[in-house]
Amino acid sequence: MNDEHQHKLTHYTAAFIEELVGNGVDEVVISPGSRSTPLALLFAHHPKVKTYVNVDERSAAFFALGIAKAENKPVVLLCSSGTAGANYYPAIIEARYARIPLIVLTADRPHELREVGAPQAIQQIDLYGKHVKWSTDMALPESSPSMLEYARSSAVRGVGVSRAHPQGPVHYNFPFREPLIPDLKQVEYSDVKRGKRVIHGDLQLPSTLKNELQTELMESERGLIVCGPGVSQDAVQSIVEFGECHGLPIVADPLSFIRSGNHSKENIMDCYDTFLRIDELKEVLRPDLIIRFGAMPVSKALMLFLKNSPDIPTWVVSEGEDWQDPTAKGTDYIHCRESLFCKSFTSHSFSNEHSWLHRWVGVNNETKDLLLKGHQEWDEGMAVHQLLHHLPEGSTLFSSNSMPIRDIDTYFFTNERSLQIYANRGTNGIDGVVSTALGMSTKAESMYLLIGDLAFFHDLNGLLTARKYQLDMTIVVMNNNGGGIFSYLPQANDPNHFEDLFGTPMDLEFAHAAKLYGAGYFHITSQEEFIPALQEADQRQGINIIEVMTNRENNVANHRNLWNFVSREMVNKVKGDYLDSFSE
Incomplete structure (x- = not known):
């Protein structure tokens, strides 16, 4: 050489x-x-x-x-x-x-x-x-x-x-x-603590703009905060305090880190995906100012609510210059550190009555009670609800896209536990989900993955890394034998081609995959088997696969029946002047 x-x-x-x-x-x-x-x-x-x-x-x-x-x-x-x-x-x-x-x-x-x-x-x-x-x-x-x-x-x-x-x-x-x-004998890496570096300063809100926005905030009577994926964890407390100071409801995506933790939850909405499907509620909950942090939330009902609203001043707050406005409703794009933005407006409280906030809180709480009351049959939604309730303190849950993240959106209620939920929502794909979750498991004390059968199949190779590096993770696979989310779309009305092009049943038994990669395996067909399987998996080292067998058609019917039940009950309460009681 x-x-x-x-x-x-x-x-x-x-x-x-x-x-x-x-x-x-x-x-x-x-x-x-x-x-x-x-x-x-x-x-x-x-x-x-x-x-x-x-x-x-x-x-x-x-x-x-x-x-x-x-x-x-x-x-x-x-x-x-x-x-x-x-x-x-x-x-x-x-x-x-x-x-x-x-x-x-x-x-x-x-x-x-x-x-x-x-x-x-x-x-x-x-x-x-x-x-x-x-x-x-x-x-x-x-x-x-x-x-x-x-x-x-x-x-x-x-x-x-x-x-x-x-x-x-x-x-x-x-x-x-x-x-x-290379000749490794020639290399002796130095332990220099001070070399080249790039220093990023904080993005402050200019004082002239602060006064202008403060005036607009003071004139607003029905402001709404929307928090999506990508909100900085160190900004959560500031956002909550900002909302409480001004009586603003906070619509919090499950990936925003706001639904759980030791901060106040009094003005945090977690059931909006359900009640914003109800036409009779949309008008009485219409804001006159929207303040957005992070990317657009998972909820399609929320996105349509924001998109179909008349022209409303909308502030999109972002630390960087990326453009996160798929509804094209933004009026002010504010590049500022989220926590600094909120602290700029927490010294002035503009209302003591907060009747607008009480209205949202009342609708949210009633919806939550109806969701729990109306969902009695064992299906994917019930399994996700039980999984979320089971998660130990300090757990991290990674969710696949399609139906898993939407069921989490429905059933991940505000709580005081230290839980973190993640998903690959940059492009909302189903590829690489297993590998991404395993990467996160290298830093998590208690790691869970919620995934559908198609996404699991798509990244089975990722399990090799788990075996090689003896990683620990519990994988809950919702196996409805195909692409469950397509059953909610208009394509499902075509009986001739739907299964072949969209349903894509694979008829796979993941017990064989578990054996191939040396993982623990549980086959679940009933509610009574699910929690014991989770508890046993908690006691086992390595990868544990809990395959929950579900039915796509029944799952769709149950979801729609639940939404219809909640809608009927809420409409009846609206007709009975139910909303007026929230402002009393």
């Missing part, structure tokens, strides 16, 4: 890695390959770097996404040249729209071997297009002082960009010439 080449390769790559670690990046998920050897070996050589190896690139990417989501800091994702990096694409797209920091490293052929028919070579420059915040094609390794500074500056730049609001993925494309083996 050429000593000069090896020296350049080693020190250039090590300088890049050392600067990443100096900026707090200490975990890397590696997809094995040849061209990425210099980076893989030097990451593994660093004493402060935790490495995970996953042979399935798509699973690896979502696993890294889960770690980054749990830690809220960048995680490195490394693969070889060729189509390996293309398999990262779904997770990178999710990270971009969910605002999750990832540092993606793709190894590449040197420039002379690009586009000449060399094996395992594709066009990797700007591979991820606009789905990364920043992308660079790194220079070939050199060890001159200026090039080592270049490597270090490139590293800190990527960390800074990934962490700047809105957070998201960045991409480095590293060309390497053979031979690819």
